[in-house]
Amino acid sequence: MKRILLTFLFAGSFAFGLMAENTLDSYNMRRAIDAARSNDDETAIQFLAKELEYNPNNAYAHIIVAEICFRMKSYGAALEYTQNALKYLPKTEHSERCDMYGNLYELYLMAKDTTRAMEYLELARKENPKNGSIYNAFVSLHEELNNPAEVLRYAQLYMKFLPDNPGAYVAMATAMKMEERYDEAIRFCDRALLKAEPESKERCIALLSRAQLLHLAKRPSESLADLMQSFRIGGWGESEKLLGKLNDTIPNEVLDSLLAIRQSDPDNLDWLYYLYNTYIDRNEYANAVQTVFEILPGHSNGYMVNAIASVLQHNIGDAELAERMLLKQLSVDSTNASQYILLEDLYSQQGRYAEAMEMADKALLFDPEDNQKYSIYIMRGRMYEYKHEYQAAVEDFQTCLIVEPDEDGLWFRIAKMYGLMNDSVKRAEALEQGRQAFARKGKNLSAAAYVVLGDTAAAYEAAQGMVKNEKSDTQHYNKACVLAQIGYSKEAIEELRLALENGFCNFYHIAWDADLNNLRDMPEFVELVNTYKQRSEQQKADLRSKIDTELNY
Amino acid sequence: MKKLFTFIVILVSAQYLLFAADSYYFQRAEEAYEKKDLDLCLKYCQEGVKENEKDGKCWAVIAEIYSKRAYARYGQALQAAEKALKTLPKKDTYWRAFVYNIQGNVFYKIEDLPSAKQAYLEAVKLMPDNTSFLYELADVCNDLKHYDEAITYYKRILEISPRTVYVYGTLAYAYYRSGNSEEAERYCNLTDALADGENNMVHQLRSKMAFDEGNLALACREAVTAMFGKNEWCEEADTLIKTCPDLLMAAVRNEVMKAPTSESSNAMAAFCSYKLNRFMETLYYLHKKLEQTEEPQNVYPELATLYEFVDGTEDTERYYALVLKNDTSALAWEQYAGSLYHKADFAKAEWTYRRALEKAPTNGMHYYWIARCRYQQEDYTAALQALDTAQVLVDDNEQLSVLLIRAEIYRSMEQEDKVKPIVEQVLRSRKPDDHRYQYFYADALAGNTDALVSKIDSVQKNNPENLIALASAFALMKDKEHVLDVLKRHYESGFWSTIALRNSKRYAFLRGDADFEALLTQVESNRAAQLEKLRVRLGNKEKQQAIAELPFTQQGGVCRVQCAINGLPLFFVFDTGAADVSISSVEANFMLKNGYLTNADFMGKQNYVTATGEIHEGTIINLREVRVGDVVLRDIKASVIKNQSAPLLLGQTCFRRFGTVEVDNNAQVIRLFMQ
Missing domain, CATH: 1.25.40.10 (Tetratricopeptide repeat domain)
Structure with a gap:
């Protein structure tokens, strides 16, 4: 309303x-x-x-x-x-x-x-039965409550009272969509578009609705065309999810459309985030960095700097440039927790613990969001773990649990710490809490949890479901960690290869991560890491030659 | 004129028009009630009913006053209420409802809940829209576990007065208790949405629900949020402290980070960590509280006590010195004396207890402690003399301690014939549900090893602070094995003190024992490390938080610092007394002409009082960016002074964005600390 x-x-x-x-x-x-x-x-x-x-x-x-x-x-x-x-x-x-x-x-x-x-x-x-927005509210409410019949009834009433309102046709389209009558729904959107003023908000909404319907009707190219039109009128709004879905189906067309928008409206930077994300989805990290670098001289965008610094560190392996970018950004705005968190990550990966701890303390000063707090404590906890200060690690992991009480895997990490401290009572308690946390959600234990429990067979089985997106470097990497810990070394190396192939480039992390300790003496591991390290060096050099790092950083 | 006035009065009192006019005594009673002189009010009402036994309002007021806790004459209150109901006209619904409500309150206080409910029902029947009566009725239904009725009445209150937000929370509780978690959650959400920030009750309920579900982390988070919100401990935390103390402490750490420089937040964190036996963290938060408070004298006793807990003897002395500078009451001397006793300075402790006695000569416990000081110094005669006085002065609760220390002294004097009757007397008086730690000593003196052993686990679980008394009881029996076992548990529970054990007579038999020494040495070494960590944390904290350092120069008695306004470097006079940042019209014009300021930055006008008391008019501008050292501040309000020679002042609008500002004259820098 x-x-x-x-x-x-x-x-x-x-x-x-x-x-x-x-x-x-x-x-x-x-x-x-x-x-x-x-x-x-x-x-x-x-x-x-x-x-x-x-x-x-x-x-x-x-x-x-x-x-x-x-x-x-x-x-x-x-x-x-x-x-x-x-x-x-x-x-x-x-x-x-x-x-x-x-x-x-x-x-x-x-x-x-x-x-x-x-x-x-x-x-x-x-x-006031003639107030159209009431019917719209009814439609939204029943859509949320998943009552297709009611959505249809109110959409019809909407149309009865306000037959010239494009919103009424979009409401009808919603009703049809809920009954999976996509072609009819699309036709209602067509009519909404006929009623809507050019460049109006109503037009934008109708286009977006039709784009969603076209996607559901498996007509992705048309869906993309509508989405881009809707974007041109009113920005992205709620279209991000749809763009992501289209990116999975017709990635090249999505990329071309975004590049066209960039070409036609270079001053409107709304495309930047989406183009950047599209490159990331395609594992084209250098292009992502290059895209952002091109606009950075004119636009100080802290969010993008952070995103790029993370890519540089994790996917291109250029931690030095990442650090320079973050420090430069801190000189512009020293009160943003994100930069300190990224620096905490970067320093902790490089074993610069004192600096990383300092960054964690600073990040905590600047009122971080809950998810940021979680990152700060989890990283600091892992640093303590690495330094064998298990009690301090437990305290940080417990604080993570307070921040994210449903993060069930943490209990197993805490149990692991108690195990390392030889406190069998507390270890058992933490494991029990972990089991209960998974049970509450009706979920099976995670592979990492089975590793802590020492149930190799179950860990191996659970690991098989860890990679949901074949292109995700981190999912492959996490699977490699589980397999390495339970002794499936060859398979672990293969997963690590897939992680590296898909863009995992954080060699500091590989060198630091205790989960991979079982692989370190294997010649295959050494060879694999060295090969990709060289590739990373090349990638780094290529990127540096393409971007003007001196301009800003 | 007089007639007109009377007429108006009658009109105004329309609701009483039907009934007889208020009696003289009732009117006087009403005046006294308004002045909160309840005794006088009662007197007038008693006069009133003496003169006219059918003065129902006077009876009603008598009932009301007797029903108050300060009077607590509940029988007379009920009698007066009965008489009021008999004499008040049936049509006087207001007063009759009032009396029924008093009846309800009295029945509630004497825990006759069914009668209370009946009385409240009568009140509500007469005045169905009175939310106070409805609330009483709903509450009593809740206590009687008549949840459906309670829910109906709470909902009725919301219909009448939808903004009584606490009722949403109460309803959520009622639904929770009736087993309807879904509705409970619904009303929790409503409270969240409507409570305008006052939803601690909902946090408590969510903590309960999370605990029931087994989600301990969420239960801790919600309980701690509630405690910090209302600044007091809550019952949910009592359960959590036993189930998952570590998580509860993590929740406290997380909560205090939301307002790290708030005095109340640090005070609450200190209180919680104290309850959790995390004394090092308690000390940390007390120091943070001390930094923030305007009344440090209230924090010194807490710090002194806490340092005593961790054997930080120098700090204990230091803070007691500060306490006694501000407070020379008996309590202050007594606490200081306690710390001296704790560190085995028995002679000085006795002297200090005597100072406390000067302030409170009838406090028998001071004699008790003097006796203990003498006992520790093996001056048994003087100890027993002091105990004689103590025994006369202490109350029944404290007799137990006095008797047992007397028995212990007799044991040391090897006068067993005197020990036995005392111990028997004490044990005879013990009730089954009395778990006071003093009985450990009685058991020890009676040689009841099994009774003591059977208590170890439950004391560790429920009252770990009593483990030390249990260990001392075993020490009285010279039972090394159990002393060590209990002491280990005591230290595992978060306690750090060893001084008393090293000096107490009770532990003399273990002095030189390798196991005992190893245990204490281990604790002392850990404690030293923890105290050092605390010192580093407190000492470095400021350095860690200093986010900018501004070099300054002294010129004409003022500090000049360089800042950049919208990119333009300018020298300012550092002036914490100035309300905001101010620049002269010369700089403002220059900035405007050269694009450092735009027209959009001008916000209006403001009058100014200078240090000499003169008033000047200034233009207010918004400084989009002020760079102070490495820190960039945005949107700072500043004034342009219509005076070409006005100095540029860096004042409070800039500095209040920081927590602390420190001027280091030696290093010639101003340090800015984050909030």
Whole structure:
């Protein structure tokens, strides 16, 4: 549902014939509205409070307070003022009452209480059946609840009340999609496109919907064409997932389309992230780096710098350039946890533990997100593990568990640490917790868990399912680690070869990773690593010759 | 005029119009109640019912006052309520409901829950929209495990007053208790969405639910979030502390990182780590709390006690010195004396206990401790004398300690005939559910080895802080094997102190024993390493956090530092007293002309009070980028002073982005520490 404040604040006049106390014309209301229009919520609230002191039944004051509370994410207060507004709004004020019920719908939807949300949506509809956005909300809600019949019913109602609205046709398309009637759904999108203004948001939505349908109808090239058109009008929005799927089916066309967009609209950098990701998906790391380097002089983009630094370190093996980039980025913005985390990783891989620890401490200072905290602690824990400071490692892994309580594999890592500390009681407890964590989710234990449990056969069996994407270097690498630990050395070397073949280039990590210790004395391992190391050196040299590292780094 | 006033009064009191006018005594009682003088209020009401036995309101107020915990005359409260209900008119629903509610409260307090429920039901029947009555009724239904009814009443409250957010949480609990986890989760979500940040109850419930599911990490995280949110320990943590103390500590570490410079956050972390027997971490968080607090005198006693726990004798002395500088109460002397006793400085400890006695001459426990000091110095006669006084002064709870130390002294004096009756007396008085550690000594003096051995596991699990008493009890029996076993458990539980063991008479028989020495030496070596780690952590922390160093020069008594504003290097006067960053109109014009400032950077005007008290008008601008050393700050508010010779000041709008600012005059640098 669209927020109502704007309508309310900018409407020139109001339907009158209301009760005397429902006014927008008092001094306090005018001052409040002026303040709210200029986003000065504090002043607005002051005047609204005064208004409500003198005129507690002024529904409009309650409406605006509710709206400001929404804006300030003070939802309890928003609920109260919305209820008050409904109490004081005359029954004849259908439009405003509809909006207020819309507020309640949103509040309960936010609280994941779909039953209540639905009830309020129904009340909103009762107040103003011609409000199309209500039907759209019904469609979305039932789509989420997976009720195809209801989606169809509301889409039809939507169309009945607003036959010229392209959104109604998209809603019909949604209903058809849920019944897997893709051709009909596509036809509804066609009609939505006929109704939509050129370059409008509605057109963009219709194109995106049709692109999704065309993909489902196994017409990927047409889907891609719609997706690109939708992107040209309104940016990527929610199309990222679809692009990923198309990339799996028609990778060359996706790449060509992105390059065409880059060519036609070089100033709009929205393509950058997608082009970069496409190269990464294709394991074309040098191209990914080159693409980003080309735009970096003009655009300081911390996110891309971090991404590239990671690729340089892990997939091209140029840790030196990665470090330079990250340090340079730190001089631009020294308050971003991400750079410190990447440096922690980089230093820890190179055995520069003191520096890595310092980076971990700094990263923690800059209010990292939960997933970042997880990375910081897991890396630090592994450093402690490597330094045989097992108690400290346990503490960091436990903190990881607090950050990500469902990360079941961690229990086995903790169990491993207790094993190394010869604390059999705590080891057993951790293993039991790990088993229970997997059981809670109805999952089988992971291969790494079986390794810790010493169940070689089960570990081997579980390892067979570890590679879900043949092109993923890390999945092959992780499988190699499991196989190496349970003594399947030849197979481990083969997996390691696949990891290297698919772009794994972090030779520091290979040299450091205790999981591969069983392979280190094998001539095949030494030869394999050396071969790819040479290739990495060549790759590094090629990349350096293509990009102007001196320009920025 | 007078008539008009009376008329208005009658109109205003419309709800009482139907009934007899309030009596004089009731009116006086009402005045006294408003002034919170309950005794006077009670007196007037008693006068009121003496004059007119049918004054229902006076009876109601008497019932209300007697029902309060401060009076706790519940029988009289119920009698008064009965009389009130008999005399109040049937139509006076307000007062009758009020009286039923009082009845309900009294029944609740005397734990007659069915009667409480009945009374609350009557109140609700009379005033169905009164949310307080509904809440009482719902709560009592909850306690009676009548969850469906409780849920109905809670929901009714929400219908009347949807913003009473805590009711969503209470409902979630009611659903949880009734076994409906799905609805419980639904109401947890509602509380999350509507509570505007006040949802500690939901965190507690989620902790319970996660624990039931076996997800200990989530249970710990939620419990700790709740504790930090409401700044107090919660019952869920009591379970978790026994099940997964390490994870709980990890959750505390994680939580404190969300506000590492908050005093309350560090205080809570210190409290939690103390409960978890992580004394080194407690010390760390106490130091962090000390850095933040404006009332360090409140932290000194905590630090002193904690250093005592880890045998950090110098620090203990140091912090007790600071404590006694601010506080010379009996308690402060007593605590200091305790620390002296702990480190076996018995003579000084006795002297200090006597200082405490000067402040609190009737505190028998001070005599008890003086007796123990004398006992340790083998001056048994003086010890027994002090115990005689102690025995007269201490309360019943403390008699146990006094009696047992007397028995122990007699044992040392080899007067077994005097030991036996005392021990028998103590053991006779023991109730089955009394698990006080003092009884360990009684068992030890009675030679009940098996009784003591049977307690080892449960004490370790439930009260590890009592392991040391158990070890001492075995020591009294000179049972080396069990002493060592229990001591090992004691140290495994997180305790560090060895001083007392090295000096106590009870452990004298083990002095020189290789196993005992090996154990203590091991603990001492680990402790030294941990204390060193703590010192490094505390000492280096600031260095680690210093994220920028600004060289400065002294000119005319002020510090000048170089910063870059939107890329333009400028020298500023470092002035922590200035409210914001200010630049003169000369620099502002230069910046504007040369593209360092744009029109969009100008924000408005602001009046300024200078150090001399003058008011100047300044233009407010937004500095998009201020580079201070290696740190880049964005969007700093600054003022342009309409004075061409105004100095450039680097003030609070810039510095408050940092946690601490340190001026090192020797190195001529200003160090900036992150928040």
